[in-house]
Amino acid sequence: MRSRALLVAGGVVASAVAVSFGVASSRLEDSILQAEQVAVDERAEDAVGWLGDEGAALVGAARDYAEWDDTWAYVRGESPDYLQTSLTPETWPNLRLERVLLATPDRVVLAQRWTEDGAVALTDEEARHLASLDGGAAGWGLVKSPQGALMYATVPVTRSDRTGADGTRLVFARRVDAALPAAERLARSALVLVPPEGAVAPAPAGRVVGVATVSAPGASGWRVRAEREVRPPTAALQALVAAGLAVGGFSLLTTLALLDAFVLRRLVRFTTELAAIRDGERRRLSAEGDDELDRLGQGVNDLMAHLDVAQARLQEQALHDALTGLANRTLLHDRLEQALARARRSGRKVALLFVDLDHFKMINDHLGHPVGDRFLVSVAERLRVGLRPEDTVARVGGDEFAIVLEDLATLDPAVRAADRVLQALRVPIVHAEASYEVSASVGVAFSEPDSTVQGLLSAADTAMYAAKQSGRDRSAVYDAAMHGEVMHRLELHRALRLAIHNGEIGVWFQPIVAAADGQLVGFEALARWLRPGVGPMEAGGFVAIAEEASVVAELDERVLELALAHFAPWRARLPRLVLTVNQSARRFDLHDLPARVRSACREASVPTEALILEISEVLHGPNEARWKEGIALLAQSGVRLALDDFGAGCSSLGRLRESVALLKLDRSFVEELEAGREEVACAVLGLAGTLRLPVVAEGVESEAAAARLRELGCAWLQGWNFAPALPPEEAAQWVIRAAARPPA
Ligand code: C2E
Ligand code: CA
Ligand code: CA
Numbered sequence: 139m140r141s142r143a144l145l146v147a148g149g150v151v152a153s154a155v156a157v158s159f160g161v162a163s164s165r166l167e168d169s170i171l172q173a174e175q176v177a178v179d180e181r182a183e184d185a186v187g188w189l190g191d192e193g194a195a196l197v198g199a200a201r202d203y204a205e206w207d208d209t210w211a212y213v214r215g216e217s218p219d220y221l222q223t224s225l226t227p228e229t230w231p232n233l234r235l236e237r238v239l240l241a242t243p244d245r246v247v248l249a250q251r252w253t254e255d256g257a258v259a260l261t262d263e264e265a266r267h268l269a270s271l272d273g274g275a276a277g278w279g280l281v282k283s284p285q286g287a288l289m290y291a292t293v294p295v296t297r298s299d300r301t302g303a304d305g306t307r308l309v310f311a312r313r314v315d316a317a318l319p320a321a322e323r324l325a326r327s328a329l330v331l332v333p334p335e336g337a338v339a340p341a342p343a344g345r346v347v348g349v350a351t352v353s354a355p356g357a358s359g360w361r362v363r364a365e366r367e368v369r370p371p372t373a374a375l376q377a378l379v380a381a382g383l384a385v386g387g388f389s390l391l392t393t394l395a396l397l398d399a400f401v402l403r404r405l406v407r408f409t410t411e412l413a414a415i416r417d418g419e420r421r422r423l424s425a426e427g428d429d430e431l432d433r434l435g436q437g438v439n440d441l442m443a444h445l446d447v448a449q450a451r452l453q454e455q456a457l458h459d460a461l462t463g464l465a466n467r468t469l470l471h472d473r474l475e476q477a478l479a480r481a482r483r484s485g486r487k488v489a490l491l492f493v494d495l496d497h498f499k500m501i502n503d504h505l506g507h508p509v510g511d512r513f514l515v516s517v518a519e520r521l522r523v524g525l526r527p528e529d530t531v532a533r534v535g536g537d538e539f540a541i542v543l544e545d546l547a548t549l550d551p552a553v554r555a556a557d558r559v560l561q562a563l564r565v566p567i568v569h570a571e572a573s574y575e576v577s578a579s580v581g582v583a584f585s586e587p588d589s590t591v592q593g594l595l596s597a598a599d600t601a602m603y604a605a606k607q608s609g610r611d612r613s614a615v616y617d618a619a620m621h622g623e624v625m626h627r628l629e630l631h632r633a634l635r636l637a638i639h640n641g642e643i644g645v646w647f648q649p650i651v652a653a654a655d656g657q658l659v660g661f662e663a664l665a666r667w668l669r670p671g672v673g674p675m676e677a678g679g680f681v682a683i684a685e686e687a688s689v690v691a692e693l694d695e696r697v698l699e700l701a702l703a704h705f706a707p708w709r710a711r712l713p714r715l716v717l718t719v720n721q722s723a724r725r726f727d728l729h730d731l732p733a734r735v736r737s738a739c740r741e742a743s744v745p746t747e748a749l750i751l752e753i754s755e756v757l758h759g760p761n762e763a764r765w766k767e768g769i770a771l772l773a774q775s776g777v778r779l780a781l782d783d784f785g786a787g788c789s790s791l792g793r794l795r796e797s798v799a800l801l802k803l804d805r806s807f808v809e810e811l812e813a814g815r816e817e818v819a820c821a822v823l824g825l826a827g828t829l830r831l832p833v834v835a836e837g838v839e840s841e842a843a844a845a846r847l848r849e850l851g852c853a854w855l856q857g858w859n860f861a862p863a864l865p866p867e868e869a870a871q872w873v874i875r876a877a878a879r880p881p882a
């Protein structure tokens with residue numbers, strides 16, 4: 139930029155000087171030409187003036203002779219030697235006379251050139267001129283002759299007292315061409331007399347021509363042509379112009395030099411410095427002064443400082459989780475990479491803990507995302523407790539966290555860290571005066587010398603998964619076998635999802651009978667996975683998988699529909715027949731469950747009072763409050779509920795009393811009863827009696843147990859002693875048989 143600017147400015151100055159010089163010279167030449175023209179015109183006028191003077195002088199000289207008595211006498215023939223005495227040879231050059239004429243109106247008395255004697259014939263021009271003259275007045279005129287222009291002065295001849303004029307005239311002729319050089323000195327010009335019929339020659343190159351008209355009566359039409367050389371502008375003038383331009387050019391160049399020193403050079407330096415900064419050098423623009431450029435530089439420095447801060451902030455944001463401030467997945471990968479590299483050098487180990495919160499989705503869904511976020515922040519704080527500063531804690535998903543522990547010699551510290559995490563999370567989190575328990579499943583994986591980041595992550599993930607499967611709220615350390623199990627499990631998830639979608643889910647029915655007389659009172663619908671080529675799979679084998687794969691709600695919905703469809707005609711035959719259908723706790727999360735259930739009944743033409751939904755007392759979780767609310771809603775809507783597996787769970791009966799219509803005594807107590815330990819069964823049945831709740835005993839496998847339960851006041855019985863879960867066709871036979879049997 140700088141060299142270009144200097145080059146351009148230099149070029150502009152140089153051409154400006156050249157153009158100015160040319161223009162100034164030509165203007166100078168023009169004005170000189172004008173001045174010369176004025177001068178030469180004046181010279182021509184001067185020459186005309188000079189001619190007038192010359193004419194007047196010649197007329198004066200002629201008058202001396204014309205008013206002289208000797209001349210008068212001569213004309214009268216009275217003074218024959220007049221010519222010898224009066225017009226002596228000296229007279230001619232003295233008066234510069236070319237010719238003398240003396241004429242009466244009718245004849246020429248004397249016509250003489252000074253070198254010749256005697257009369258001389260008049261030329262035509264002379265004759266015309268004389269003829270044109272007014273006989274009475276003196277005057278002068280110009281006549282063309284072979285010798286050049288002749289000036290004729292004519293004066294009437296009189297006596298010395300000026301009397302006796304009779305038309306006789308004395309004429310003196312003088313060559314004015316010869317006299318013009320004198321005028322030329324005066325005018326410093328070449329002067330030429332041009333006769334009336336002659337043309338004025340144009341000015342030759344390098345000269346100017348001026349013309350003035352002679353105004354004397356005898357010379358009318360004559361002009362004086364003056365010619366003069368044009369002097370070119372003098373070197374001095376040119377030098378003056380050149381000097382002026384040189385001063386101008388110099389000051390411009392000085393300005394340029396100053397501009398260069400104070401601005402351009404510094405701009406070039408700024409550019410170089412900026413290029414260095416762009417190439418990664420950490421420096422500032424050198425701008426220590428206080429002028430505009432310095433301030434510009436300081437402005438750029440400030441801007442770059444701001445950019446640095448913003449960049450650092452962006453980097454921080456790019457590598458950290460916005461909610462918890464923990465490292466994000468990207469940073470975790472980075473740290474793991476470095477940790478593995480260090481471990482390879484040191485021969486020590488890296489542990490990766492993968493922490494997945496149990497049932498966190500429910501917190502989010504039921505308490506709202508802002509509460510869920512506060513929950514996660516509090517979890518993040520707890521995860522950091524007990525770790526070394528160099529350990530990395532990252533949030534890698536909604537409710538998934540990872541912890542990297544480095545520089546381990548044995549596995550113990552990592553296992554202890556996993557326990558610490560579980561312990562820390564078990565402390566309930568309080569929100570809106572209710573406390574929520576959060577638990578997590580933790581997978582622990584250790585590095586091998588050839589571990590990759592991806593390998594370690596997937597091992598920890600697998601271990602976490604195994605921990606979840608073995609009941610959550612625990613940790614599992616990865617081993618090679620785990621991988622196969624987990625893969626198998628994942629394959630099952632996929633297959634079950636497809637099965638629900640493809641209609642491979644069927645329903646079997648287990649009869650429930652009256653304890654008193656063995657009469658059929660209803661059926662429990664139990665899901666069966668009708669896998670092609672495998673045979674029906676019992677619900678116990680896949681319901682947990684459906685829970686894990688989060689498809690249990692769809693499963694329940696499907697089973698309810700199918701069960702109602704089969705049950706409708708049976709109920710038509712036995713109007714007091716009851717259908718119980720198992721529902722997972724997840725279903726109670728649905729606000730619209732009562733509406734769905736009622737519409738399913740309507741669709742199957744089964745009255746709602748024929749349906750009892752079984753909910754397991756073993757169910758628990760952070761959303762307990764929520765599903766209890768759902769249960770209450772259902773009960774209010776007229777759908778009856780049974781408390782399944784009663785006695786085996788955490789006895790939520792107290793709180794569910796209002797909603798529950800039926801208790802299902804858990805099979806384990808019936809088993810105990812059969813083994814002779816009947817305390818719990820008695821207590822449960824006693825409690826049910828007090829609450830006036832009917833009880834179904836589950837898993838009744840023998841007649842003895844049935845008899846004992848009957849004695850203890852159990853109303854209904856269910857179990858292999860009567861029938862296992864039956865395919866719909868066989869259950870239909872039960873209905874037909876019961877319908878045929880007369881009521882007891
Ligand atoms: P549950 O509700 O306690 O169902 C009774 C289970 O005990 C059934 O197993 C049944 O076949 C079995 N059983 C019945 N009588 C006897 C007996 O005398 N002795 C023994 N040892 N077992 C007996 P199943 O069908 O494998 O169901 C297992 C569990 O799966 C059920 O326990 C229930 O909690 C769940 N389940 C079944 N169907 C569904 C369903 O459609 N949705 C949901 N969410 N869960 C279901
Ligand atoms: Ca059940
Ligand atoms: Ca049960």
